[in-house]
Amino acid sequence: MTTQSFPRRTFLWVTVFAIAMGFLETAVVIYMRLLLYPKGFAFPLAPIPSSLILVEILREAATIIMLLGIGVLAGKNAISRFAWFIYSFAIWDIFYYVFLKLLIHWPESLMTWDILFLIPTTWVGPVITPIITSLTMILLAILILLFDGKKKNAKLNIREWSLLIIGSLVLIISFTWDYSIFMLEHYNFKDIWTVPSEEMLKISMLYIPRMFNWFLFWLSEIIILSGIWLYWKRNR
Numbered sequence: 001m002t003t004q005s006f007p008r009r010t011f012l013w014v015t016v017f018a019i020a021m022g023f024l025e026t027a028v029v030i031y032m033r034l035l036l037y038p039k040g041f042a043f044p045l046a047p048i049p050s051s052l053i054l055v056e057i058l059r060e061a062a063t064i065i066m067l068l069g070i071g072v073l074a075g076k077n078a079i080s081r082f083a084w085f086i087y088s089f090a091i092w093d094i095f096y097y098v099f100l101k102l103l104i105h106w107p108e109s110l111m112t113w114d115i116l117f118l119i120p121t122t123w124v125g126p127v128i129t130p131i132i133t134s135l136t137m138i139l140l141a142i143l144i145l146l147f148d149g150k151k152k153n154a155k156l157n158i159r160e161w162s163l164l165i166i167g168s169l170v171l172i173i174s175f176t177w178d179y180s181i182f183m184l185e186h187y188n189f190k191d192i193w194t195v196p197s198e199e200m201l202k203i204s205m206l207y208i209p210r211m212f213n214w215f216l217f218w219l220s221e222i223i224i225l226s227g228i229w230l231y232w233k234r235n236r
Contacts, residue, residue: 018087168224
């Protein structure tokens with residue numbers, strides 16, 4: 001494997017782009033916190049107009065589309081496009097927290113709770129958890145790009161994809177577990193789809209994180225890392 005096989009120029013510019021996106025995300029969140037949390041961000045959440053929640057969900061969706069776009073433009077085949085997407089996503093996420101810490105001295109620690117995502121429901125967890133996830137994504141992305149540069153198309157096989165997908169689903173459950181349990185304490189699962197959005201929004205504003213499901217989180221990491229290890233072992 002030679003250094004020429006690794007797309008260093010593309011790696012540099014995708015990294016710069018993802019860091020810039022991280023700063024942009026930080027700026028948006030700082031503006032929102034100044035408006036909604038002038039005394040500092042804390043749970044329970046401040047009342048948010050439903051129209052603003054819709055805008056925030058669409059903004060998150062637009063962010064994912066932008067990162068997907070970078071993957072499509074930077075990659076030369078399906079597996080490299082996937083690698084560039086998860087790499088840019090991970091760099092964006094890590095530097096989002098780096099810039100928050102530099103600009104407003106938040107989070108107080110790596111164990112500080114944060115809202116991570118709103119699609120399809122609210123994701124919450126200690127700040128260290130998305131950082132660990134992002135580092136795992138960077139590891140997988142770099143391995144794919146290294147092997148793809150050597151073999152021209154180092155695809156993941158079915159077993160490796162299965163482990164990555166299963167691990168990712170378990171990861172999502174770990175992030176949504178506490179909030180989902182809270183909402184199910186107020187609504188039956190079969191009735192939750194018929195509850196007026198305004199009523200559900202009022203209840204969600206009462207949510208305070210209680211317990212992060214570390215078992216599911218570490219289980220997901222083990223499953224995902226197993227898939228990465230199999231991929232490395234097969235291609236090394």
